[in-house]
Structure formats: C-alpha cells, structure tokens
Amino acid sequence: MIPTAFDYVAPTSLEDALSALAEAGDDAKVLGGGQSLLPVLRLRLNAPEKIVDLSRIDSLRGISDDGDTIVIGAMTTHDEVARSELVREHAAVLAEAASTVADPQIRHRGTLGGALVHADPAGDLGAPVLALDAELVVVGAGGERRIPAGEFFQDLFETAVGEGELLTAIRIPKHTGWGGAYEKFVRVSHQWSIVAVAAVTRDGEAKVALTNMGSTPLRASAVESAIADGASVKDAAAKAAEGTNPPSDLNGDSDYRAHLATVLTRRALARAMGG
C-alpha cells in the first residue's frame, strides 16, 4: 500500500550518495532495485526518513574483467549477472543462482549488491558469492574496504557494511575451468529458497555454501574437508548440515532442511563435477 512519507534523493555520483547518507545518519535507507525494500516500506515494516536511490549512479552498474578477477557493480541486475558471458565462464555458479531468483520481473529490477546487503538468509546470491571466495568492496567516508565474503554476512539481515557506507562492487576471483552448480529447492518457482546449495569444484577440491541453513549463508566446511580428504561425494554430502542451524517454517522444519541440505549437496557436487 502506501509507505509513510520520506525524503527521496537520487544522486548521480558515489560521492553525492555518500554525503546524502552521512547527512541522514541511521534514518536513511539505500534503494537498490527495490525488490525487498519497497514491500517493506509499503507494509510499513520500516519507516525511514530518507531514501537514497542509487539507480542513477552509472559507475555502480556493469560487469568487467580485471585480470584474475571479475568485478560486478553492486547495481547490476540479477538478469544481467545471469546472462553475462564473463560470469558464466568464470563464476558459473553465480550466473546459475542469479537465474533462479524469484521471477523474471524481479530479476530485471533486483540487483546483486542490493540482495547481498539485504542479507536475507533465504536469498540466492549469498551462497555462491561465499563459495566463490568473493570480496565485497565497501566505500565510506573513511575510504574503501574490501571485505571477504566469509566476514560480510554477520547475522539475519545484518552485514559488515557500516553506517554511512555503501557496497559498490563484488570482486570474484575467476574460477575458470571449475565446475559449478546451484541446487535450489522450492515448492513453487517464485518462492524464496527452502534450502539451496552452491558448489564449485575441481579435481579433489570443492567449495560448498548453503542457502537458508542458518541466519547467514554458510560454508559447508565439513563437506569441503571430506572431499579434500578423498571421501566420496555421497559420504562428503552427508556432512552438509554439520554446524548449521536451519529455521523451521511452513515449508519445512529444521530436521527436514538438514536432510535436504545433504541431498542437495550431493546433487550439486555431482553436477559440478560433471556427473
């Protein structure tokens, strides 16, 4: 319906956006693609005094090749990520995950950076970014910080982005030649993930991350070690739920999610390994 009244600014440069944020302090909310923020505002679950819209800052959009790394601007849409040749070649699991987000309308509006900062544990972008050992570039008054994905997600809807800071880009080390698979489990196609698993593999090595198995995306370290130690995919995948704390809701209780994690991990590993 109708949000509470707020001030709205749409700066055209990062500097202006940062100063707009600095001015408003914690009364401001940053608008990326708006696919999570607008429903929150319309349901009046949040009533910020100022909205800083990043959509007119061209430098935040686009995907580029930076040697060993792909750099994705925070305002790049899910659809752009999913279709990018660069991402498909060097970070296939991210392209696949982006192609599963919600529905086509949302994929054309929602942004990678927005989804990561929103940090919904059922969101699909955290796990692949985590599995790919990405770095998240955050800019604030004090300059630029690069935060490893493993330190970025702190809790339910909480990230390492500080007050007055903006996520500007996601730097993904190229995983050229690695296999990748995102196994997503939903009852209806447009749903948030009940559980999903991102796997990136090459000979004797696997990086695995889980969606919606706790308050943040999680690395399935036990699975990764087992693979490194030569365990079979089936035996390694059986460890997928170790150290997780999955939620219970209408789609399934935590035991069911723990079970799903093992099945989906097995399938993701097998597919990433070309099996």
Add this chain to the structure above:
Amino acid sequence: MTVSPDAVEDLIEERKDVDTSDNEREIGKARTRKEDERLITGRTKWTDNIQLPGMVHLVMVRSPFAHATITNIDTSEAKTAPGVYAVLTGQDVADQQGSLPTAWPITPDQKAPPHPAIAVDRVAFSGEVVAVVAARTLAEARDAAELVDVDYDELPAALDLKEAADDTVLAHPDLGTNKSAFWQFDSATAETGGSVDEAIEAARADGIVIEREYRQQRLIPAFMEPRSTVVDPTGEQFVMWSATQVPHILRLMLSLTLGVPESKVRVIAPDVGGGFGGKLQVTPEEIITFLVARHLRKPAKWTETRSESLMAAHHGRDQWQRLTLAADKDGKVTALKVDLLADMGAYLGLVTPGVPILGAFMFNAIYKFPAYQFNCTNIFTNKTWTDAYRGAGRPEATYAIERLMDELAVEVGVDPLEIREMNWIKHEEFPFTSVCGLEYDSGNYEAATERAKELFDYDALRAEQKQRRESGDPVQLGLGVSTFTEMCGLAPSRVLGSLSYGAGGWEHASIRMLPTGKVEVVTGSSAHGQGHETAWSQIVADRLGVAFEDVEVLHGDTQISHKGLDTYGSRSLVVGGEAVIQAANKVIEKARPIAAHLLEASADDLEFQAGRFTVKGTDQGMALGEIALATFAAHNLPDGVEPSLDSDATFDPVNFSFPHGTHLCAVEVDTETGMTKVRSYVSVDDIGNIVNPLIVEGQIHGGIVQGIAQALWEEAVYDDQGTLVSGSFVDYTLPTSADTISFVTDNTVSPSTTNSLGAKGVGEAGCIASTPAVVNAVVDAVRHLGINDIRMPCTPERVWKAIQSAGYHSGETTAEAQEHFVEGEANQDQVGNDPSAAVTGEQS
C-alpha cells in the same frame, strides 16, 4: 440529417442482400473472446479506476487479535490528522449497520451471532474491522489509520476445528456453543435407499469396511483483482460500484440490511477481475463504504490491499471428513457414511452454512450406492469466515469418494479404474436417480474413461511404475484417477426452496432489436472473467442469424440488467444461456406476424432460418434486420401489433445438470526430498454441448491448476494465536505458469436434457476433478512403501516424513521396502494426519 420515411425504406432495401447463412453455425466455434482486448490491456473500468468529484478514500482499521473485547477506541488523534473527514467506529454506526446477511439458514434452529460490519464491542477474528478512516487522499487515510488507538482485552480463541467442536473454548460466548447447525441426509429416512448402519454391519461380518479421515485444508480464493467498492450518494439513488460476482443479490441485501428502499439503490459490477466464489458475498466493507458515503454525503472509495484480501476476504474449504465405506468382497459398494465437521470461521457469510450441503448430494458421485448417510456439523471458530470457493462443497465430496475408491481398489486388489467401473452408473441406465434422490440427466462414463486411458497411455505408465518399484528408483511414479461428476446449473428454485435457501435459481435475459439491425442482449448473469460476452453473442448470432459482431452483451448493472441472480455454481450458460435462447425465440415469434404482413403471406407459411423469414416454396423473404427497422419505423405494421421486437425471458430449470469426466494424472515423487512433480495430466470432460471450445479449454486448464494447487501447494495456516501465518504470497504459495505442465484435454458429449442448449456447465469441473487425481497419484507413488494417505497439501516435507515413518530408505527395491511393510512397522494409517508427521499443519 433528416430521416424521411423514404430514407427508412431505402435502408430496408439495402438490408435485403445481407448474407446471413453462416451466422447459424456460431455455436461450437472456437472464437477468441471479444472482451479480452480490453481486459488484458486494462483499457476498461475496474472499480478502483473510478474517480468521482469530491471522493473520499477509506482505510479500514483491523483487529490484530483473533478474539478480544474492545475496551476503548480513541479516535481523537486520527480525526485531527491532515485530510481526515471522518473516523467511524462500531459504536458510531451500531444503530445503522444492521447485521450482514446469510441467505441460507440450513436448519430452523441454526445458531449465528450478529454479524456487524464494524465490530462494536468484541472482535471474533484477526482482520475484523474495528474502525474506518475517511480522508481526502488514500495516503492521508493510511497515515491516520495508524493513529486510531484501540484497547483490547484478549479472550481465549477457538481455533482448531476439532477442539472447537468440543466447546471447550467458545468463539462466541453468548451462543453457549460453537455448533451452528447439524444437518443430516439419510437414504433410509428419505426412502431413496437402504440403511447405512445395516449395510456397514453386514460388511463388517462378511465384506470390506474402509474407514478414513480426510482433511480439506483451508484455502484462500486469491482472485486477481482485489475487492474494491465505490459509493456515490449524490442524486436520487445511491450508486455502488463493486468488484462483486453478485450485483443483483448485493442490491437486495444492501436494502434489507440497511433499510434503504431497493429502488433507491443501484449496483454496478463493472469489469471484475475474477472471483472463484470469493466475490459471492455481501461484505462488511461494502456496507461500511455505503455508510461512510451516506454519512459524509460524499462519494467514497475503498480498495483492499493484498494483505487485507488474504486476511479478511472469505476463505474456502476447511473441513474434517470422517468416512465409512462398506462393500462386498468383490468391491461392490453397499454403503457410504459421511460425518463432516465444517469450519464456518467466525461468522456466517452469504451462503456459508450451505456450502457443505452443496456437497451432500455428491459423495455418491457417479456410483450406484444402495445406502448413504451424510451428517454435517457446522462449527464456529475465531478465524476468517469461510464461504463459497470454486466448487463449493462438491470438490470436498469428490475428493473423499475418489480417494476412497482408490482405497477400495487396493483392498480388493484390482486396478482403480476397474473398481470404479464395477460401481458406476452405466450409460444405458440414464436418466438415473441417485441414492440422494437426484436425477442425473445424462452421461457416458465408459466413453470418457476409455478416451482418457487412450490419451494417457495408461498401460505403458503402469508398466513403468512397476519397473521403477522393482529397481528401487529414487523417483517413483504414481498414477491417479478421478472419475468425477458434479451438479451444475444452480438451480431449480423449488429444490433451493426445499433446502431453505433464501432465493430462487432462475435467470433472466432480455433482447433489444435496435433499428440498425444491431442486437443488445441483457443478461442477469454477471460475468467476472467467464467470457459471457463472447458466448452469449455466439448463441444469439446462431439463433437470430445475425452477425456475431452485431451482438452486444450488457450485464452487471442493476439499472440495465434489472433482473438477475448472477454468476456462481457453473450456472451461467445452463440457466442464463437458456434464458437468452428463450428471449431470442420470443423475438422471432414477435417478428413473425410483422414479416407475414410485410410479405403479404400467412404467418403459418413462413419459415425462419439463418436470420430470414421466407415464404415456404418461394424465394420471397425478409431478414430479421429489415423487420427490426420496419418495426422501429412502425409505418406499416399489422393492426394491434406493438411496434417492438424486444423480449424478456426468465428461465427456471427443472433439474440440475450433471457434467462428468475422467481425469488421469501421473506424478513423479522424489523419495529423497519428498518433492512431487506432475508429469502428465489428461482430462476428458463431458459437459454436454459446447458453445465455445476455446472458453471451455480455458476453464478446464485454470480449474485443473487450481485443483492441483489444493493437492500440492496451497494452505491457509493460522498460528496458535489465531494470526494468519500465510498472510502474503510469500507464504500462501499460489502456483504460476512456471509450476504447471501442458495438459491434454478432450471431451465426450452427452447433451444435457435440462436445457435446449444441451449444455452442462464447466466453471468448476477442472477444480473438482483434479485434486483427488493428484493426491491419488501421490499416494499411488508411495503406496508400496505402506503409505495410504498424505494430508493436503502434499508438501515435500509431508511426503518425505510419510516415507520416513514408513521406514523406507531411498533406493530400496519394492521387495526390500515391503519387508518393512510386512513387519508392521510402517505407519499404515493416516500418515499425513498424524500430528507428529504433519508439522506444518494447523497447530492451533
């Protein structure tokens, strides 16, 4: 320009050469719908598009509690907020608002609480309106609504249907009980069959008795266009626009509820975006919008948000069904006993108590049962009230019997289609009087089933199923059958009267022949997505021999369509379409003497064909359009004949129509995750003669998806505080096209004998048939593991837990799996109904 008599004669002359020979074949054409362009592009009037000068916008303040006393409402801050014209509470309108109507008291001693539009001193469900804010803009109304300060004292809430039936917590303490009514049909008492108790006793001694309990979960109609109402109090009449299925009923009920003369109320249903029964209602919000407009003497508009719609528009289904089926050793059914608990929710809506009764006559379905008993207890709980939802009573009945027939087939050890054939009414036995005393008009279950089997490749799928079981494939295949029938064409007025319904079941139509040869058809049946404009145009073009494009169908405005009983229960074509035919016949009969006069022939010598009267044995003739113009001019009419071809007809059917069909569904169940995927789906429906095959296909496709959604996806869930947990589309998982497959649909044709079109009705068929077909398939996929039921919706979690309870480990072969089964470890009964296995069910 001036119109001289000569000009009229010239126009008549011009019309003589129009070729109308093709128009007579309109019925049966797969025409695309003429209304679709405006509906799809939105270039039309929806209620929320209507803007009137000085109009105020309304926002409802709703209770967050399921059951509470209202101890105080402070509106002072809201009243002084910017743009606010009024804030009204239940106390403010207590002496004006009356009690919302129920048109169907099923028993003389039925209990019901008063049903205020705005709660006065107590709320009985979460979402009930406690105040309304009227402001200059919607944003101002929304802001001010937050300032209304309501104090509540929470009361214990009756939430779980079975617990509520025990009266431990009362939904309405003043009633002294949660039981609204008890209604019974017994074939021995009605002398339409034998005694169920005797037959069950006999079967226990020497035969088969199957006892099951099935849950019809609560569903939300979730129509596409949210509800919206505009009331204009200026002028001589109150004009209400509303996104409703029932403008005529609404007008009458507004008048009765508020004491406003019916003649002072005009109701308009402009284009309406779907209903599924969810807009077969007289709503609190319509009453409130009316009261506010009258109070302020300004037009007022209310449009709900999606959250409001899910929470406060009426819900559907919500029953527990306890069933006892008795059969002889060969599988011939001897009796069926049904004990229902039906959840009314907090109040009785327009037809709430009658919904289970609409199912009462359908549990015997297409079968010849010698004895039948139906007992239903309607129960109040502190949840959103239930009412009609696509199928209304008949999907529940069909689900129960079609599930039971599968259980019986297993018990006897025959194929599910074989057990059905053993029990169904044979083609040559029609018309057939059922154990409920209803006369089934026509049908051919053999033909529909044969065709469905052929299209489905039934035998090949059974072979694949066997192979998958034997190899222990993690993905198991299940086949589901549903051979359904339903009663459509609501309804013969006398039957409705005998069931204590408050109105008749006739339908009205008018035809106006315009001087230019165009035709206006006025129908009392109020379309909200069904395609009446196209279908009615085809009928009239066919009957009168005019061009399809020359027919304009008018509906949904009580000032234009002054008489009607609206659209629900697959009645429009069967009842309303027949009224159109009869009105068209009257036009022809009125035109005949005029044609005879102009052709200087005897009326008896005229034939009417393809839009022309011709003098038998000659090439002399006149087109209907010529006669229309000549009648308009009225220069040369026979003595004593009125200058009008316009006609009215009101049709009251003598019987229901009974469409039927065979639906076959194949599902793949992933035993590792519990996920069910519909692999193929075949429907062969017999809905009698078809006016427009494209519209029929659309109805069937949509209906099938809606029924699959009950089987697999949808459930309205309340928490133990009585808050709707599935209160948005994040949690109320409606399917989209991405979740469905391509269906194979076909028809057999057994024309109805209750109307001259031979039509039977198709609006609910898909939805009634598909739910049991899918659940039968899911259960069939895991039956060999010792599972005989999974509660709807068959979520992956429920299916997986059922498999776990059966002790099955993915990858085992059938032989290995059956070891668990034989050991008796498997949870044979009611896996899905075991609270420990159904974690996400109602925990209230």
